[in-house]
Amino acid sequence: MSIEIERKFLVKNQAWRSLAVGTPYRQGYIANSQGRTVRVRQVGNQGYLTIKGPSQGNSRFEFEYPIPLEDAQFMLNNLCNPPLIEKQRYKIQAGELIWEVDEFFGENQGLIVAEVELTEENQIVELPEWIGQEVSDDPRYFNVNLSTYPYSQWTEGNSM
Template structure:
């Protein structure tokens, strides 16, 4: 069990690319939402996980993660998961002792780029790289389900400004 504390930010410019390490395709599917919790399956190449996320408490939440066979995850993504799946290419960028994850969304959320950093505690001080923009950690418009819903409503690719102009 892990108590995950993460902060999410808009990406101001492509300066992160110069320091990016890796770039792996992730496919996520929602097995089920449960009020303020969720169960997700994620496929990362040949590795896969089933993740249970509890309700948020401030910037954190309980997270339980279990590695599963990739064939099982692939089948769950095809036959069990509810709603649209999310595809993104995740890049790691190390800055001032912390690992930032920059997610470049693909498919129906193509064009959206967000950065996240995990902290040990909510009040942990950290320095933001210059390519990190506005914080959107508590903004419901930047939850994956909300972005997918907005994408369906507008019927065209989303932009950050389009998400920001949507009602929270």
């Protein structure tokens, strides 16, 4: 059993761009109910099936399994609710931590979010200079919610 502990932040400048090469991601959701999700993801030439439990603070149970690429593509195209999440992910080492910067495309074009996985809920995190406002507690920035309420549909001051 795996527990995912992560924090999310907006990115405030372009200083991160020269620090890593990105990998294309396509992902979609087969199920989303009461904080539980079943996600299909294509990362480069590999497919994954992920099951996540409800969040408790910044933590939640996560089970991820590699699946054949053809299966992932079929599920993305035929079983997942549109729109799919399209993004480029950059993995950047900063101190002891690896930051994942997601640059979104498609319906979420213009959104750039950085997240960091932690080993414990209260772990102290030294923020790189390109990290901006924390959005860990804002459900609009959860990928599952970006698939149902894309960034392109947001207006200032609105909420889900």
